[in-house]
Amino acid sequence: MSEFHSIGLIGRHESDSAVQSLKRLKTFLEKGGYQVVLDNETAASFVADGVRVTSKEKLGELCDLVIVVGGDGSLLAAARALAKFSVPLLGINRGRLGFLTDISPDEIETKVGEVLAGKYMAESRFLLDMSVSREGKPIGKGSALNDVVIHPGEYIRMIEFDLFIDGQFVYTQRSDGLIISTPTGSTAYALSGGGPIMHPKLDAIVVVPLNPHTLSSRPIVVEGSSEFKIIIGDENVALPHVTCDGHEQFITQPGDVIRIHKKPHRLTLVHPIKHNFYETCRSKLNWQVK
Known part of the structure; x- marks a missing residue:
């Protein structure tokens, strides 16, 4: 039954x-x-x-x-x-x-x-929660299975922001934006931005800069329990946008604070019994086979 x-x-x-x-x-x-x-x-x-x-x-x-x-x-x-x-x-x-x-x-x-x-395989995936606050007051929130992306919106201009991970300052960056991706999203926009492919079972998050002004700024893989804080810089001409899975969008202002962390609820994906992540990569990404 x-x-x-x-x-x-x-x-x-x-x-x-x-x-x-x-x-x-x-x-x-x-x-x-x-x-x-x-x-x-x-x-x-x-x-x-x-x-x-x-x-x-x-x-x-x-x-x-x-x-x-x-x-x-x-x-x-x-x-x-x-x-x-x-x-x-x-x-x-x-x-x-x-x-x-x-x-x-x-x-x-x-x-x-x-x-x-x-006859199936069940796979657990985590999502990200994102919130934006202005002068200490929340102005928006969203969730993402793939990624949270900060970008300049309709303008082709670099944006500036400060990145903190688990309360530790990482860098001030000028770039076209930033992708914070789950393993699920590592084969999506993060991959196009030069990020690594992560196996879905990994408890990790990847941070991928989009065309950073400092060419030595590379993707960083951190623990899945990490908490991110991004402070929008005061010198931005464009108003950075924040999107979750390319869907929910919020327009930020200088001084706004974006916080991102793992969602407490996990998603269960069901696959056919012979599902194979590497076979999916081969077929979808056209990897070479003998």
């Missing part, structure tokens, strides 16, 4: 291919006797008579498993909303790269069926 009974579905409602996969998945699950629950946005994309509809956050309370149909961006959004509920996520790739959504659309019945039968 399956450990999963109520299954939530989240999909890219603006994508015709994702909607097709959602319909196929819904039919498969209902035939198997599972209760299907859709979030509001997903339900708006196709007629789903008799299916329970709720908010994305509520899925975490109602479901034993949530299946995300879309690209990595769709799974990142689901992770930010659902991590605090400890509901596992399974991804079906209807995006481009698909590092996190690793079941192909033509394998839905086979691979999802195996997961429901208990």
